[in-house]
Amino acid sequence: MxxxxxxxxxxxxxxxxxxxxxxxxxxxxxxxxxxxxxxxxxxxxxxxxxxxPTWLRLPPAACKRLAQRAALLSFAPALAKSIDGAWLGAHANAAGEDNVDWAISRADRIPEGGAQPVDSTQLTERGFGLLRATLAPRLRPLLDAPADDTCPPPLAAACVAEALEGATA
Structure with missing residues (x-):
């Protein structure tokens, strides 16, 4: 170049x-x-x-979808084990049924058994926190979201990487 x-x-x-x-x-x-x-x-x-990262330049709607996918992955093992239809349905309403199914299909790829699940109303917030946690400190103010301290950095990085891979598939 x-x-x-x-x-x-x-x-x-x-x-x-x-x-x-x-x-x-x-x-x-x-x-x-x-x-x-x-x-x-x-x-x-x-x-x-x-x-x-290239995802930081995505339009807001696409960045929100990526954040939701990362959040679902953060507790995908819990999603995969759940038989609570109302809880699964609430997450499907928030992020889309396809995204919940996608996260469940990748539950075995999530290290350390995943993080503590969040309510569907907190899904986007968790996702943006995961995205922000993977940014270099000087870039974090560009993403107006608190860092997610409920997920260890390796888990946050794994969830974001997997969500990015899934978004391009």
Whole structure:
């Protein structure tokens, strides 16, 4: 790849990351709120943009689906063992029946028996927490979600990697 092509690729990645926060007015307002809260976002440089995973540039709806898939995987062994139709149905309503079935089919790939299950209303939050936990510390502010400390880092990384693999299959 030529230097010009590399610069174009970095510029496109940077634009995609900025677009996640809405327009310039929304970004300025969000930055002001972060400063007031005492949690100003560190400035990113080109190496940070180059290190950003491709999923971080996905449109919000696609990123939400990825987060839900990762969350389902985090407790897939519990899903696979469950006979509680209402609980399984609530997760199917939240993330889609196909995603629940997909997670159950991969339960044996989840290390350490998975994490503690979450309620279907917490599914997206858990997923974004898992995604955020796999980011480098300087990139974490780009994903407005608390890190998920209920899953050990190796489990979070495994769930996100498996969810990414499943999303491309």
């Amino acid at each position: 030529s230097a010009a092509a590399q610069r174009r690729a970095l510029a496109l990645a940077g634009e995609a990351l900025l677009a996640r926060d809405g327009g310039p007015g929304e970004r300025r307002a969000a930055a002001l709120l972060r400063r007031i809260a005492g949690s100003e976002t560190p400035r990113l440089d080109l190496s940070d943009i180059a290190a950003a």
